[in-house]
Each structure stands twice: as C-alpha cells, then as structure tokens.
Amino acid sequence: MTDLYIQSISIDWEKIDPGSYLRKIPAIVSLSRMDFTRPVTFFAGENGSGKSTLLEAIAASGGFNPEGGSRNYRFSTHDSHSELWQAVRLTRGWRRARWGYFLRAESFYNVATQEEQYADFRHPSRKYHEKSHGESFLCVLLDQMEPGGLYLLDEPEAALSAQSQLALLMMLYRHSQAGAQFLIATHSPILLGLPEAEILSFDGGKIRPVRYEETSSYQITRRFMADREAWLRQLLAESEK
Numbered sequence: 001m002t003d004l005y006i007q008s009i010s011i012d013w014e015k016i017d018p019g020s021y022l023r024k025i026p027a028i029v030s031l032s033r034m035d036f037t038r039p040v041t042f043f044a045g046e047n048g049s050g051k052s053t054l055l056e057a058i059a060a061s062g063g064f065n066p067e068g069g070s071r072n073y074r075f076s077t078h079d080s081h082s083e084l085w086q087a088v089r090l091t092r093g094w095r096r097a098r099w100g101y102f103l104r105a106e107s108f109y110n111v112a113t114q115e116e117q118y119a120d121f122r123h124p125s126r127k128y129h130e131k132s133h134g135e136s137f138l139c140v141l142l143d144q145m146e147p148g149g150l151y152l153l154d155e156p157e158a159a160l161s162a163q164s165q166l167a168l169l170m171m172l173y174r175h176s177q178a179g180a181q182f183l184i185a186t187h188s189p190i191l192l193g194l195p196e197a198e199i200l201s202f203d204g205g206k207i208r209p210v211r212y213e214e215t216s217s218y219q220i221t222r223r224f225m226a227d228r229e230a231w232l233r234q235l236l237a238e239s240e241k
Contacts, residue, residue, distance in 0.1 A: 005150045005181045008035040008091040009058060015087035022084055025050040026205035034207065036183075038198045039176035043185040044215050045202030051185040052154050053084060054202075056104070058183060059152045060085035064102035097150035097181070103140065105158035134159045138167065145171060147178030157188035165190040189217040 010033045016022055023029050028050040043051035060066045066085070137159045145151065157165050165188055172182060172194055186192060192199060192215055201210040212218055224231050 002037065002093060003095055003179075004036055004039065004093050005095055005097045006036055006058070006062070006090055006183070007093050008033060009061075010034075010089045010091070011084070012087045012089065016083060020083065022053070025053065027051075027202040027207050028054060028084070030206050034200075036181075036198075038196060039180065040172060040182045040184065040194055040197035042192055042194075042197055042199045043183070043202060044187070044192060044199055044210070044217060046216065049202035051202045055152055055154050055183060055185045057084035057088045058090070059102040061088040061090055062100075062150070062152075064100065064152065068102050068104040095148075098148040099144070099146045100150040100152075101140075101144040102152045103137075103144075103154065103156055105137075105155040134161060134164055138164055141168065141171060145175050145180070147175055147180055149175070149180045151175075151180060151182045153182065153184040153186075155185055155187065157186055157191060162190060169194055187217050189215070189221045192217055 011031055013029075013032070025048075027045070031054075043055060045051050056066060137156065141156070156168060160168060169191055172184075172191070176182060184191065192212055199210050199212060199215060200207050201215065203216065
C-alpha cells in the first residue's frame with residue numbers, strides 16, 4: 001500500500017442502468033478498476049472520451065459537491081453529474097487528507113458565487129467575481145492548496161494563460177512533493193509535462209498509461225509549432241470546401 005489518499009477505484013456496473021449513456025462511452029464501460037501509483041495522475045484524451053465524467057464521479061463519491069468546492073460546499077444549481085458516482089467505490093490509504101478541493105472549470109462561476117454567500121466576518125469572501133477569470137482560477141488554487149490535501153481538477157487550464165499554466169505546474173510539483181495527491185483531467189501539453197506524473201489516456205476505447213510524448217495534446221501542439229504555415233494552409237483549405 002502506498003501513502004496516497006485514494007489508492008484505487010472500482011466500478012460496480014450492476015448499479016448502472018442498462019440503458020445509461022455511460023455504457024456508450026468506450027473508455028468508461030471497459031473500466032472495472034483503476035489503481036493510482038503516483039501523487040499526480042492526469043486523465044488525458046479527446047472531448048467526449050469520458051475523463052471528466054470519471055473525475056466528477058470520483059469527486060462525488062469522495063464527498064465533494066458535484067459542482068465543485070470543498071467538502072463543506074453543499075449547493076446545487078443544475079444537476080448535470082451522471083449516476084456513475086453511485087457505482088464508484090474508493091479504496092483509501094492509511095492517511096486521511098487534511099483538506100481537499102474539487103475544481104471544475106465548467107461550473108466555477110457557481111462556486112465563486114456560493115463562496116460569497118458562505119462568507120462571514122471570520123471568513124471574508126475572496127471576491128473571485130471581481131478578478132479576471134484567469135486570476136480567480138489561480139487565486140482559488142493558491143487559497144485552497146495545502147501540502148497534505150486531496151485535489152481533483154477538471155480542466156484547470158481553461159482560463160489560464162501559458163505563463164499561468166507554468167505557475168500552476170510549479171504549484172502541483174511543490175505540493176505533490178509535500179504529500180498532496182492530485183487527480184487532473186486536462187488537455188494542456190504544459191501541465192501534462194509535469195515530471196513524475198502518471199498520464200492515463202482515455203483515447204482508443206480503453207484507459208491505459210502513456211508517456212507524455214504519446215499524448216495527442218503533445219503531438220498535435222508539437223507538429224503545429226514545427227510547421228505552423230503548412231498546417232494552416234491545409235486547415236483553411238479544408239474549411240473552404
């Protein structure tokens with residue numbers, strides 16, 4: 001057993017309706033168990049491959065609000081999460097996380113609004129709505145991250161510049177070295193480059209570990225940067241057909 005907070009997950013497919021759309025997501029329906037071996041695990045893959053769906057289910061099963069926030073957040077503006085969380089079972093390690101946070105780019109506005117409503121004299125609001133989208137993302141991560149925490153981040157790069165993504169990468173490395181655990185769904189070739197992280201690809205209908213250089217995020221970005229003009233000529237020509 002490692003010292004990770006979440007050692008593994010398993011899915012009881014008998015708890016999923018036979019007609020559920022979850023059974024039509026190849027990478028998800030092929031999954032019965034997933035083991036975590038490193039402090040940082042990335043879920044990578046194309047849109048619709050199931051990575052955010054699984055991350056959301058893990059978060060909800062772990063006691064986090066499906067729309068995001070800490071375990072203390074209890075609100076709902078729109079129930080968009082799937083039934084998968086009810087079938088996910090977490091195998092926890094011997095350590096217990098002192099703190100945790102679930103960041104969803106999709107519903108961050110709702111969380112920022114709720115944070116203002118939860119504020120009081122002892123816990124003043126950080127007023128995320130008064131900052132730019134990217135600044136508020138970095139601010140909440142700085143506010144919430146602690147060395148001994150459990151963090152689930154769904155596309156944290158959505159509002160971040162390349163420079164801010166590098167700042168986040170440094171935060172991930174520093175806190176993971178100090179005992180935190182991260183599960184992150186991302187398309188970012190910058191974040192995916194974090195040393196010593198495990199990358200699980202959801203592409204191809206089966207979840208499997210891959211090297212950084214094997215991810216589509218890296219390959220497409222590298223090819224585009226290496227011959228940008230040729231790519232643009234081809235893409236723009238195809239768009240005119």
